[in-house]
């Protein structure tokens with residue numbers, strides 16, 4: 001198989017995973033984007049330039065996460081490998097629980113989708129499966145690919161009655177649902193936050209959290225007034241409190257004040273889900289708890305309803321959409 005294009009642009013959203021009780025399953029795409037531009041070149045070397053988040057920190061060669069995912073995508077499609085020039089404009093902060101690594105992986109696979117002759121071999125389902133091989137869990141990759149709120153699950157490698165492999169569906173999000181992120185200056189690697197989780201949890205905690213996850217689907221789609229109850233979790237957040245004490249304390253204070261606060265992904269960002277009709281009250285609580293605190297950056301990004309966007313560049317500003 002040959003390449004179908006030699007120049008693509010990709011835009012990928014930040015994501016907030018778990019949403020409280022939906023550990024490794026639920027996620028939400030946020031309109032805070034990384035942009036990646038990829039050119040295939042005749043030589044076999046790889047050069048990466050980065051501006052914004054991660055500049056000066058992430059690698060500038062073939063070990064860069066976007067490039068590793070790009071190469072994996074090209075290989076999965078059976079297309080020939082070439083050299084690449086990759087330019088990243090990053091806005092998603094790293095190590096904060098806003099899905100920067102999943103965004104990098106999805107962007108790399110999406111770039112491959114734009115470059116190969118038959119983009120359908122890296123369609124949304126294939127992209128999600130390959131991204132999950134990198135991440136180990138699909139809850140960030142699903143909204144990064146599809147946009148909006150998603151539920152992802154793994155049908156397993158040996159399907160019986162169910163289709164195997166990782167899959168995801170989008171939820172018809174209630175238009176009044178808003179997301180506010182409280183992003184601390186401190187970072188926390190997802191691998192570290194996963195390392196402090198117990199191998200087993202009490203059955204009562206699992207049962208209660210399963211019920212809340214089911215309720216959260218209703219809250220996100222039809223009854224945002226139920227968000228506070230629906231975002232209760234007993235599977236991961238408190239277990240992680242020692243590695244993000246500031247986030248945990250803030251989460252408890254926000255919930256005591258009636259806001260549906262959760263840890264975003266593996267933290268340490270705190271996510272508040274709310275109804276647009278309640279914005280004044282939410283802002284008043286946020287002002288009283290984190291107003292003026294240099295440690296917390298507060299933002300209310302729109303929900304990204306599109307997911308990853310891929311364009312083939314045919315010269316100058318002439319672009320053809322491959323996705324989104």
Ligand SMILES: Nc1ncnc2c1ncn2[C@@H]1O[C@H](COP(=O)(O)OP(=O)(O)O)[C@@H](O)[C@H]1O
Nearest residue numbers: 058065094095096097098099100101104189190
């Ligand atoms: N855009 C990117 N380009 C290259 N590497 C990235 C990018 N985004 C994230 N990473 C890598 O992933 C790490 C953060 O991943 P992780 O600990 O899972 O946190 P996050 O919650 O931000 O996904 C970064 O330190 C960096 O090594």
Ligand SMILES: N[C@@H](CCOP(=O)(O)O)C(=O)O
Nearest residue numbers: 017024097098099190265266
């Ligand atoms: N379900 C995962 C989500 C990790 O999200 P990230 O944005 O922190 O990478 C977990 O909770 O470990």
